Amino acid sequence: MPEGLETPDRTRFPGGGVMGERLRAHDWAATPLGPMESWPQSLCTAVRVMLASRFAMWMAWGPELIFFCNDAYLPTLGVKETWALGSRSDAVWAEIWPDIGPRIDRVFATGEATWDEGLLLFLQRSGFTEETYHTFSYSPLADDHGTVTGMLCVVSEETERVIGERRLRKLRDLGAGMAGIRSVPEVGAVIESCLSGGAHDIPVFLAYLTGPQEADTSLLSRAGLPAGHAATGPAALAAIAARAGQVSEPAIVAVADLGLAFAGLPAGPWDLPPSHVLILPIAQQGQDRPAGLILAGLNPYRPLDEGYRGFLDLFAGQIATGLANANAYEQERRRVEALAEIDRQKTLFFSNVSHEFRTPLTLMLGPLEEVIGKAEAEVMPANRRLVEVAHRNGLRLLKLVNALLDFSRIEAGRAQAVFEATELGAYTAELASSFRSATERAGLSLDVACAPLSEPVFVDREMWEKIVLNLISNAFKFTLAGGIRVALETADGQACLTVSDTGTGIPEAELPRLFERFHRVAGAQGRSFEGSGIGLALVQELTHLHGGRVSVESRPGAGSTFRVALPLGSEHLPPDRIHAARTQASTATRSQAFVEEATRWLANAGSEAIATTEEAAMPPVGDRAVAPARVERVLLADDNADMRDYVRRLLTSRGYVVEAVADGASALAAARAARAAPPDLVLSDVMMPGLDGFGLLAALRADAALRAVPVILLSARAGEEAQIEGVGAGADDYLTKPFSARELLARVESNLKLARARREAADVLRQLNESLEAQVAERTRERDRMWRLSKDIMLIAGFDGMIQAVNPAWTEVLGWEAQDLMGSRFLDYVHADERQRTLEELHRLRDGAATPRFENRYRHKDGSYRILSWTAVPSEGHLHAVGRDVTEQRDLEDAFRQAQKMEAVGQLTGGIAHDFNNLLTGISGSLELLQSRLAQGRYGDVDRYINAAQGASKRAAALTHRLLAFSRRQTLDPKPTNVNRLVTGIEELIRRSVGPAIPLEVVTASGLWSTLADPNQLENALLNLCINARDAMPDGGRLTIETGNRWLDARAAREQDLPPGQYVSLCVSDTGTGMTPEVIKRAFDPFFTTKPIGAGTGLGLSMIYGFARQSGGQVRIYSEIGEGTMVCLYLPRHRGETDEAELPHAVTAVPRAEQGQTVLVVDDEPTVRMLVTEVLEALGYTAIEAPDSAIGLRILQSGARIDLLVTDVGLPGGMNGRQMADAGRAGRPDLKVLFITGYAENAVLGNGQLEHGMQVLTKPFVMDTLTARIQELILKD
Incomplete structure (x- = not known):
């Protein structure tokens, strides 16, 4: 539309986005509303307001309730958006009209607006019935006369909010219920409670627990199913057990695929049962196999989108967490019970062992005390000292046994105290004073402040003795300087014993556990590390038996204070234990045992820090086997x-x-x-x-x-x-x-x-090391001499390519001084064409591989390049390399190869001269005889001489074809080729060529892939290979042709010098004389042959090699002397369709040209132009001739009719044939072109690949072939 001009419709309803465009383009004349020009102003105003709004709106107008909406409402319409505009509203919303129709009728009848919030509507907007929620208002629209003629709906869809809140409530209820889980059955109960109030998103729910065996499968929970449903029975459990090991991720399964046990699932809160369920594994931490499976019936009215799937994943996750918590709680409960049982067994063990220990201890201590009590004359002093050590440690063991026995009695509730009224002050002072001698020897003060109390205290005297002695012994052990104070007083109706010291103190973190059994403070500084860890625990237990309590205050480095408080009187004590008879064996330990043990902790309680060889008065244990040369x-x-x-x-x-x-x-x-x-x-x-x-x-x-x-x-x-x-x-x-x-x-x-x-x-x-160091020094000197004097260059470099060290040979070989090279990258000196290959080899070295041989070219300081042959190894983050200059050696090898080629050229010259002389003799002789017979009027032998000359010409053309093909200059005409059909088609020709003495076996692979190749050249290659095989079996043998599909991975492709991928193989095998490795190495060299002069040109295998490489493939020879030879062609797989008419076929009758069809012939050779023109005129075509590309292009750019261009490739006039054809196609895109060429460079023809509508014909050619190609091109398409 020209700028500044608008249609009346755009002026009336501007903008509006998509729906605005649709409204303006709609054929309103075909609707009851009529064309837009006839619409009332009220309707136009309402439509403009609706279209301009960004809030979702729709409206209905007129008795037919014609439907309008804006862009914001399109998501609500869904698939209906393409046809809803201009339709009746009751047709647009037919599925919900029973819900919204009465509301619209009320608006029309009363003129009052309606309001609905979060109304459930089942829409069919996405190809299925969908659960949706909407908040909307229907407002009346009046026409120009004030009559309610329409309705405007302003709507907000709240489906995501309503459903999201509903799912969130379920997850919150489930999570809250799982918080206090204590057992697995409770998990099932919580799930059922959560889903019992109606689960719209999970109308049917089943949770199963599984295990390694089928019998381990059980139902955890169900919801939405009646009791006794088959889904909870044995058949369902067996089906779940079978699936348990197969489900690792959530999977959607149709109910019909679950089996009969799950048929007939109820609908839950909906009117339709779920058709599909989502199977979710219940994950268990640290296990690959799930703890169970959940079958969640899916809401039939909601899609299983990301939000729905996420909700079910979270629901399953809550259940997995609940099961984990329940199992953890159950394991902890079992562990606590096991620990309690271990504790009971330990107590019983200690009780039994303690009782058993007391008998042998009594029999040990009694005799020892008798020996100690004897007169000094009766016991030798040395023996007395040994007995005293044994007696002292026996008392220590008895004290420990008594403590264990006391513990076992208390734990078993069998400790029987005998409480007696005791003057506690005097008794405590007596016990404390027994430590005075020990404290004085240790340089400590002992302050005993135990004044008489106002009244006696009821205590078990043996137990009180243990309380006092343990506390004082503990204070003595951990007080290295200062003193100990023992005090007893009454306060608040209690007798309070306080034992204070100035010792090392106790860390605050250890105080809560100080009275636990067997607990010891780590790293405590004391006189000894000995101790069982039960002394203070026993003090606490004995204090509790007296109805008292024990406490401690301590700071590291400031000492400790222990307080024991016992209630006065006897009301708190069991009446039957006051002044009761003592029925249990006494476990009291004399204070002597505590004091003697404490004394032995003192630093001077023995003969420490002395060195003596004095013999003790004891018999020797045995003689030493070998006396050392010195005292050890x-x-x-x-x-x-x-x-x-x-x-x-x-x-x-x-x-x-x-x-x-x-x-x-x-x-x-x-x-x-x-x-x-x-x-x-x-x-x-x-x-x-x-x-x-x-x-x-x-x-x-x-x-x-x-x-x-x-x-x-x-x-x-x-x-x-x-x-x-x-x-x-x-x-x-x-x-x-x-x-x-x-x-x-x-x-x-x-x-x-x-x-x-x-x-x-x-x-x-050490002596060996000294000798070795001398040897290493000598070897180092030898290495340094080799480094300096070697003619080979040596290199040490990092894997980043930085040169770290070079030897002087670099200057002699490459002219570089060491200072020129240090700190530079050796890759900077490598020829640019070989840097990438060198970098790849460097990466191999970095990965740990050695380089046995690697050649590249290095830049000499004068700018020339030298060829270096390297050997390199990685070592400790560096590479060490030795390089030798092989430039002269490679030059000699090139000269030798050139000499070999010249020798082959000599053989070729002899063979070519022989063959061409024969052919030229046949051609010239036939033409002379033909001329003679025509002059004589003798026409009977004309055909014979003509056929002889043509046959010799064809053989000369074939020889030329072989001579040039090895250079890969031939122009290929690649087509999708079925190699099996090609082999089958040429099989009879091969049989005739090899003769009846050699049986031929053809093995074609089924399902052979197609390949893109020139079928004519492939036939020539196959025939050539078969003839070579025949010549290698002069005494007969077997010839086999095989086809196959080959996958070449990276390694195999590297060996074949091909890119990795899929290839079609064509192999020719014989049982002939075979080839030596030297012959195989040179077999593809041009002019190389093992046949005598005149018997072969040496171009056959070169031609095949050139064809294979030009086709993107490869050819390989496998042979052993006396065993035969196999030659395999590998051609890339073609994934397109195979041309069923790809193989050469017989020339049929040639149709005549249509009237006016014209062919432009461009060739600088008049004879060729004359021959082509005569063929064209014989076919009824009009021929236009041009001698060069300039004239030919002028004709192409003129208005003359040209149906086909026939042109040579090598032309004078400033352009070759391909360039002229491309320039002509600029104005004639459909121009068809036939190139006739004597093997011009492939680059001229686009690397051998021709565009659509182009073909090539190789000189020399026969006229029948030219005729067929011309007709094929003109009649094609």
């Missing part, structure tokens, strides 16, 4: 004084010098002090205060001067895991307590022997 020193570390004394006596009795210390820090200090002459062996306990055994071991191994010292760890932790931990930490040996003297001494001696052997081996190794 052992460093002993143990915080138990008795253990230190015992082990020291054992070792000194065997001649070792022993230095004994009380902890790991002292041992480390002693070892470092003797760094110049370190100990020969370290023997250390694992559990010691401060630096423990493992810490000492780590420190020794970290010290270069001490790391070779053998270390034996001693520990009470038995078992293979403890031993593995010790050896894994670096210990040389690990000895578990209790151990025998013989075992200890054997381990010490064994490790010292190994240490001596290691030292001797180190000396030998």
Whole structure:
């Protein structure tokens, strides 16, 4: 439309987007409203307002309720948008008219607007009945006279909001129900409760639990199904079990495909049952197999879009989470029960073991006490010391056994206290004072402030003794300086015992667990690391039995205060246990045991830090096998004084010098002090205060001067895991307590022997290293000499190509000095044509492959290039390469190859001369005889001489064809070719060519692919190969032709020098003489032949090779001497249709030209123009001749009728034939062209590929072929 002009319709209803255009283009004259020009102003105004609005609107006008809408309403219309405009509204919304029709009638009748919010309407806008929700108002529209004639609907679709909120409520209800899940059945109950209120999005729901076996399948939950439905029965469970292992992702399945068990599903809240279900796996963490399957019946009125699928995925995810929580809770419950059972069994075990221990302990302590009680004259002092050690540690063991027995009684509820009124102040002071001598020896003060109380306190005296002694013993153990205070007083009706110390204190994080059984504070600094971890726990249990409580206050470095508070009086105690008779065996331990154990913790409670070889008064354990040449020193570390004394006596009795210390820090200090002459062996306990055994071991191994010292760890932790931990930490040996003297001494001696052997081996190794270093230095000097003097260039470079080192040969070979090359990239010196190939080889080296041989050209400093042959290997992030200049060698090889070619040319010359002389003799002789007979009027022999000359000409043309084809200059006419049909079509000709003495077998592959090739050239190649095979079997044999489909992967394609892909193979095999590898290597060289002069030109295989490569394929020879030869052609697969008329066929009767058909003949050779013109005129065509391309182009650009252009390719006049034809086609796009050529360069004809409507005919040609080609082109299309 011209600018500034508008139609009346556009002026009346401007804009409006898509619906505006449709409204203006609609044929309103064919509707009850009539043409737009007749519309009332009120209608036009309403339509303009509706079209301009961006809110969704539609309107109905007139008695017929003609439908209008705007662009915003189009999504609501869906598929109806193409025809709704101008139709009746009751036809547009026929499916919901029962719902909206009465509302519209009311608007027309009353003139009052309506309002509906979120109204459910089932629309048919997407090819199916769809659940939708809309909020809308119907408003009356009056005509120009004020009468309600129309209705305007302003609508907002709220389908996504309503359905989204509905789904969100279900997910929220399900998630809330799953929050407190404790069992799997509860999960099923929550699901059923969530879906019981009506599930529009899941009208039918089934959840099954599955397992490895079919019998493990069970129903978890159902909703929307009546009880007893087949979907909950055995058949359904079997079907689900069969599917369980196959479902890993959600899948939609038709109900009809689920089997009879799922037939007849109810409809739920809808009037139609679901036709499809979504099967969802119930994922379980860490498992590939799902925990179960969910079958969710799909809403028949909603599409399974991304939102619907996401809702079902979340629903299944909530169920999976609920099951995981239920299983976790059940596992935790079982674990707690198992732990409780273990605890009960442990308590029972301790009770039984404690009782069993007390009998042998009594029989041990009794005799020991008798020996100690004897007069000094009766017992030797050394023996008395041994007995005292045994007695002291027996009491310690008894104390531990009694504590375990007390615990077991308390745990089993069988502890029977006997409460007696006790003057607690005096009793407590007496118990505390027993530690005075020990505290004084330790340099600590002991303050006992236990004044008499106002009234007696009811306590079990044995239990109170254990409370007091455990608290004071604990304070003594962890107080290294300062003092201990024990106080007893009354406050708030309670007797309060306070034990305070100035010790190391307790970390705040450890206080809540301090009174737990077997709990020990990690890294606590004390006099000893010994202890069972039950002392304070026993204090708490015994205090509770008295109705009291125990508490602690402590800060690291500021000491600790323990408080025990017992109620006064006896009202809080069981009446039957007050002044009751004691019926249980006493577990009281004399304070002597606590005091003696505490005394042994003191640093001077033995003979530490001494070195002596004094023999102890004890019999020797055994003689040493080999006495060392020098006295060996052992460093002993143990915080138990008795253990230190015992082990020291054992070792000194065997001649070792022993230095004994009380902890790991002292041992480390002693070892470092003797760094110049370190100990020969370290023997250390694992559990010691401060630096423990493992810490000492780590420190020794970290010290270069001490790391070779053998270390034996001693520990009470038995078992293979403890031993593995010790050896894994670096210990040389690990000895578990209790151990025998013989075992200890054997381990010490064994490790010292190994240490001596290691030292001797180190000396030998050092000598060897010195010798090796000398050899390496000499080899390095030799390598440096080779680097300097080598005539081959050497290179060290990074995988980024940066040169890191070069030898002097670079200057001699390439003229570059080292300083010119360092820091540059060696790729910069590689010839540009070979950089990519060199870079690929560099990547192979980077990946770990070696380069046995690689050649490329490097730039000399004078700008010339030299050919280098490389050998390279990767090593430690670099490449090491050696290159040799092979330029002269390659030049000699090229000269040798040229000489071979010249020799072949000589053979060719002889063969060509022989063949052409024969042919020319036949041609010239036939023509002379023909001329003679015509002059004599003798016409009878004319045909014979003509046929002889034509036959010789054809053979000369074939020879020329072979001579030029090897250079790949032939112009191919590729067509989709069925190779099987081609082989079958030429089979008879091959049989005649090879003769009856050689049987021919043709094996064609079924389903053979098509290939794009010149069928004539392919026939020539096949025939040539068969004749070669015949010549290779002079005594007969078997000839086989096979076709096949071949897939070439990257490796196979590389071997065949082809791109990877699909190929058609054509193979010719014989059982003849075979070829040597040397002959195979040169078989495709032009002029190469093994036949004598005159018997062959050496062009046959070259022609075949040129044809294969020009067709995008390859040819390969496989042969063994005496076994025969197989030659295979590989041609690319063609995926188009095969031309059924592709094979050469006999020339039929030639039709005459139509009147006026004209052919332009362009050739610079008058004889050729004359022959072509005569053929054309004989066919009834008008021929126009042109001697060069310039005249030919002028004719083409004129208005003359030209039906076909016949042109030579090589033409004078400034253009060749192809260029002239392309220029002519610029004005005549449908111009048909026949090129006649004597094998011009392929580039002239577009690399051998001709455009539509073009063909090529090779000179020389026979006139029948020219006639057929002309007719084929003119009559085509």
